[in-house]
Amino acid sequence: MSTSSTIASAAPGLSTVIEPAQGWKLINLGELWQFRELVGFLVWRDVKVRYKQTLLGAAWAVLQPAMMMVVFTVFFARLAKLPTGDLPYPLFVYAGLLPWILFSTAISQAASSVVNSERLITKIYFPRLAIPFATIGAAVVDFAIAIILLLALMVYYGVWPGPGIVVLPLVVAILLLAAAGVGTLLAALNVAYRDFRYVIPFLVQIWMFATPTIYMDPSANGSGRMEFILGLNPLTPLVASFRAATLGGPIPWLPLLGSALTAAALFLIGCGYYRRVEDEFSDII
Amino acid sequence: MVSAARIENLSKRFWVDHEARDRGHRYRTLRDSLTEWAQWPLRRLRGQRPAGREEFWALKDVSFEVQPGEVLGIIGSNGAGKSTLLKILSRITKPTRGRVVLQGQVGSLLEVGTGFHPELTGRENVYLNGSILGMQKREIDRKFDEIVAFAEVEQFLDTPVKRYSSGMYVRLAFAVAAHLEPEILIVDEVLAVGDVGFQRRCFDKLRSLRDGGRTVLLVTHNLGAVTNLCTRAVVFESGSLVSSGLPQQEVASYLARLANQSRQSLQQRADRQGDQTARITSLEFRNVLNQPVEHAITGEDIEVTLHCQATTAPVVIDYVALSLWTADGVKVFHIDNTMRATDISAPGRERVYRCRLPRLPLPPGVYYWNAMISGEGRIRDHVYGAAKMEVLAGDFFGTGRTVDAGGGLLLMDHEWMPQYITSFAGHVPSI
Numbered sequence: 117m118s119t120s121s122t123i124a125s126a127a128p129g130l131s132t133v134i135e136p137a138q139g140w141k142l143i144n145l146g147e148l149w150q151f152r153e154l155v156g157f158l159v160w161r162d163v164k165v166r167y168k169q170t171l172l173g174a175a176w177a178v179l180q181p182a183m184m185m186v187v188f189t190v191f192f193a194r195l196a197k198l199p200t201g202d203l204p205y206p207l208f209v210y211a212g213l214l215p216w217i218l219f220s221t222a223i224s225q226a227a228s229s230v231v232n233s234e235r236l237i238t239k240i241y242f243p244r245l246a247i248p249f250a251t252i253g254a255a256v257v258d259f260a261i262a263i264i265l266l267l268a269l270m271v272y273y274g275v276w277p278g279p280g281i282v283v284l285p286l287v288v289a290i291l292l293l294a295a296a297g298v299g300t301l302l303a304a305l306n307v308a309y310r311d312f313r314y315v316i317p318f319l320v321q322i323w324m325f326a327t328p329t330i331y332m333d334p335s336a337n338g339s340g341r342m343e344f345i346l347g348l349n350p351l352t353p354l355v356a357s358f359r360a361a362t363l364g365g366p367i368p369w370l371p372l373l374g375s376a377l378t379a380a381a382l383f384l385i386g387c388g389y390y391r392r393v394e395d396e397f398s399d400i401i
Numbered sequence: 402m403v404s405a406a407r408i409e410n411l412s413k414r415f416w417v418d419h420e421a422r423d424r425g426h427r428y429r430t431l432r433d434s435l436t437e438w439a440q441w442p443l444r445r446l447r448g449q450r451p452a453g454r455e456e457f458w459a460l461k462d463v464s465f466e467v468q469p470g471e472v473l474g475i476i477g478s479n480g481a482g483k484s485t486l487l488k489i490l491s492r493i494t495k496p497t498r499g500r501v502v503l504q505g506q507v508g509s510l511l512e513v514g515t516g517f518h519p520e521l522t523g524r525e526n527v528y529l530n531g532s533i534l535g536m537q538k539r540e541i542d543r544k545f546d547e548i549v550a551f552a553e554v555e556q557f558l559d560t561p562v563k564r565y566s567s568g569m570y571v572r573l574a575f576a577v578a579a580h581l582e583p584e585i586l587i588v589d590e591v592l593a594v595g596d597v598g599f600q601r602r603c604f605d606k607l608r609s610l611r612d613g614g615r616t617v618l619l620v621t622h623n624l625g626a627v628t629n630l631c632t633r634a635v636v637f638e639s640g641s642l643v644s645s646g647l648p649q650q651e652v653a654s655y656l657a658r659l660a661n662q663s664r665q666s667l668q669q670r671a672d673r674q675g676d677q678t679a680r681i682t683s684l685e686f687r688n689v690l691n692q693p694v695e696h697a698i699t700g701e702d703i704e705v706t707l708h709c710q711a712t713t714a715p716v717v718i719d720y721v722a723l724s725l726w727t728a729d730g731v732k733v734f735h736i737d738n739t740m741r742a743t744d745i746s747a748p749g750r751e752r753v754y755r756c757r758l759p760r761l762p763l764p765p766g767v768y769y770w771n772a773m774i775s776g777e778g779r780i781r782d783h784v785y786g787a788a789k790m791e792v793l794a795g796d797f798f799g800t801g802r803t804v805d806a807g808g809g810l811l812l813m814d815h816e817w818m819p820q821y822i823t824s825f826a827g828h829v830p831s832i
Contacts, residue, residue, distance in 0.1 A: 130505055130506055131502060132492070132503040133500065133502050134495070134502075135500050136499075137495040153532050153538050154532045157528060164521065168521075235515065235516070236533065237493070239515040240509065241491055310430055311430040312431055395495040398493045
């Protein structure tokens with residue numbers, strides 16, 4: 117027994133108390149930071165597995181937005197002749213699709229992530245937020261790859277970013293904050309209600325059309341009811357700011373601030389709800 | 402001394418949703434909840450409880466302490482609450498009531514290979530699994546060669562694990578887990594996987610953890626592991642801790658409790674392990690006259706008859722094992738068909754295996770049989786305390802009297818040599 121007491125005294129401070137779940141909890145960012153390597157490994161696993169299983173590998177990250185760009189260019193620019201200001205439509209739409217695809221991939225992957233990680237959740241403890249956060253990380257990797265084509269298009273059309281480019285990291289950060297909020301909320305609802313997953317594709321589809329990704333933001337030059345609703349969408353200023361930051365143009369500062377506040381609120385609501393119900397995951401999954 | 406683990410009045414409730422099950426799915430849906438909310442005011446007026454939900458207490462007011470350096474065996478039938486307890490201690494699920502205080506870094510191993518991804522290579526999985534088990538990357542880097550050597554998969558490090566044989570897979574998975582170095586290790590039934598050689602290595606690893614002064618909480622159906630490895634054992638029965646004490650003593654009381662159940666038909670027993678594609682339906686004894694008997698007699702031949710039935714389609718059964726335990730929880734012997742290289746494969750859904758034990762060398766007393774069948778490396782069915790056998794005193798040595806074993810486990814056949822009277826002067830007479 118002498119060996120055992122030396123071990124016990126070797127880490128005197130480390131004690132764990134396990135108690136019944138009690139309502140709302142803080143978002144455990146400190147603990148997540150301790151488990152950052154795990155989050156990293158999960159991101160790496162998602163990316164690696166996705167690219168290993170496909171013929172084209174990482175090219176998919178570029179192909180998906182590129183094909184959407186082609187389709188929208190044919191239908192909206194050629195046939196419907198949508199106005200895009202003084203930007204060439206392919207560049208305009210690609211710069212809008214990139215942040216949108218980052219957001220939509222992040223929320224839809226995050227939504228199914230917890231249900232898909234049943235084995236992990238029922239067999240081992242780690243901060244549960246690591247799961248949806250890791251899928252969001254994987255979406256960021258795709259986004260980083262897809263940006264290469266944006267650079268190529270900019271060179272091709274001779275469009276250069278203005279000083280607004282410095283805001284780009286901030287815009288992406290706000291976008292991810294919003295995605296984390298919506299993603300965790302959907303993930304938690306998905307565990308509790310298995311029919312919820314049918315709602316998600318619709319939600320994403322409607323949200324896409326409610327965001328000026330493939331068309332010009334009409335709220336910029338009007339104040340009708342529709343424009344007001346579009347203005348409430350936190351993605352509207354984010355997509356507009358992303359486009360302005362990369363392709364040059366004025367950053368819509370005030371709406372961007374509004375987005376940041378909405379994103380922070382979404383993050384708190386989503387992660388807060390997730391934390392409240394995460395203790396039940398292993399029992400009901 | 403501060404306890405390594407203090408468990409205070411721990412209870413865990415689950416809700417069993419009969420309605421959802423009646424509709425054929427395990428899960429609640431948004432639709433169910435919406436209709437429930439809509440009906441709530443009405444139900445409230447009528448004073449009804451939510452329909453179709455029933456509570457089930459998997460753990461009921463469990464309290465005990467584990468001292469640093471103890472290896473605690475947790476035994477009990479399936480559904481006794483052992484796994485729920487380990488899930489709470491591993492922080493996978495929260496208790497409904499009560500509290501646990503753990504002192505020191507905790508590692509838990511409820512499954513080997515948690516998080517292994519079939520598409521990733523052996524090397525990649527070691528890192529992924531290690532990090533899921535709570536190791537830092539630096540730590541994995543340091544132990545990597547050791548892990549790979551332990552698993553004996555050096556040549557296949559860069560092969561996706563989906564191409565591994567099941568043996569290699571389990572070895573690699575266990576190797577990662579075996580290199581965890583927590584102060585408190587929580588282990589659930591991992592000794593049940595893998596081949597015999599591998600199981601021995603698992604044992605050795607647990608033994609070295611024990612000798613290194615770590616605290617181990619072990620859930621296992623392997624009663625031999627409990628008596629050999631543990632310093633103390635607790636027995637669970639339908640959610641409560643029913644007794645606690647020396648491993649041997651607890652194993653004995655557990656077996657006695659199983660014996661009461663074994664009076665009911667073996668077919669109705671629910672506490673089984675294995676994939677259940679085939680089941681052991683009865684275990685009976687016959688005497689030399691081929692009559693079914695309740696008792697065995699020391700020194701007489703006895704035949705053990707094992708009936709098995711495939712649950713649906715016929716399955717391969719290539720291994721049948723029996724082991725005999727005393728009422729004190731000591732394993733007396735193990736026999737299986739590979740020992741005498743007997744091929745037991747047979748067609749059809751029903752099988753009968755008969756095994757003759759000549760001149761039963763057991764002293765009088767109460768014994769329990771464990772029975773297991775497996776096929777293609779998978780355990781089909783495994784029943785502990787499948788039958789109780791009482792042995793009555795008999796004439797083992799053919800001298801016309803009954804003898805006792807003088808406190809030994811077995812009666813040993815032997816022969817005394819006629820006394821050779823010679824001088825011990827060292828002189829050997831030459832012929």
